[in-house]
Amino acid sequence: MPRLLLLAALAASLTASPSAQVASLPPRDEGAQDPSFIAFRAKLLTAAAARDTSAVLRAFAPDATISFGGDSGPEGVRDLWLRPGIERETDFWTALVQTVSLGSVVQGDIVSAPYYFLAMPxxxxxxxHVIVVGEQVRVRSEPTLSGSVLGSLTYQVVPRAPVDGVFETTADGYTWVPIRLASGERGWIADTFVRSPVGLRAGFEKRGSTWQILYFVEGD
Known part of the structure; x- marks a missing residue:
């Protein structure tokens, strides 16, 4: 499937009407069924952990989509993520490792990560909505470690519950995300355990005998 058609299909799969439901979205790793992909991913994660720029950039296809604004290939990565002076909440290496480490799904010849991409109800x-990525993740009554525990969530999709238009706040060394429980209560979860369905995702395709990164994008 041509890459642009694939990306359009992926974006369309995320378009849905609002709902206050809470859904379960357990992890999966469909790409792990292919030993060659497992080897490629392990090598990529090792290079990213070592911040080996040359090795990681070689993993990107020359025409890899890096943004919906025209950035592509290794040079697109350099310009959008590695250019001196650029400011982002998460650096490239952390973002890549977090994205690639969260399982995968397979659609046709494309392996996509994280696992929840394409799987949103x-x-x-x-x-x-946001996705809770963890087991027994505590939901607190206030955005602080001293807040009482309202309950816990395991790999759930829950509605956002912004406070006065604010989608997160920082306290006790954590960034806290306000969510709405099925009971209607607002609670707070440390963002370490929260992901956006339209956050960063990566796609991989085997071209010949070599796996390459086909896209590394966020947003819609």
Whole structure:
């Protein structure tokens, strides 16, 4: 499938009507069924952990989509992520490792990561929900470690619950994301355990005998 058609299909799969439901989205790693992909991913993660720029950039296809604004290939990565002076909440190396480490799904010849990409329930608006990626993640009554525990969530999709238009706040060395529980209560979860359905995702394709990164994008 041509890359642009694939990306359009992926974006369309995330478009849904608003809902206040809470859904389960357990992890999966469909790409692990291919030993060659496992080897490629392990090598990529090792290079990223070592911040080996040359090795990581070689993993990107020359025509890899890096943004929806025209950035592509290794040079697109350099310009959008590695250019001196650029400011981002998460550096390239951390972002790449976090994205690639969270399982995978397979669609045709493309392996996509994280695992929840393409798996969001169609009834849930990806811009109004977040995904809890962890087991027994505590939900607190206030955005602080001293907040009482309202309950815990394991690999759940939950609605955002912004406070006065604010989608996160920082306290006790953590960034806290406000969410709405099925009971209707607002709770707070440390962002270490929260991901956006339209956050960073990566796609991989085997060209000949070599796996390459086909896209590394965020947003819609």
């Amino acid at each position: 169609e009834a849930l608006d990806p811009f109004e």
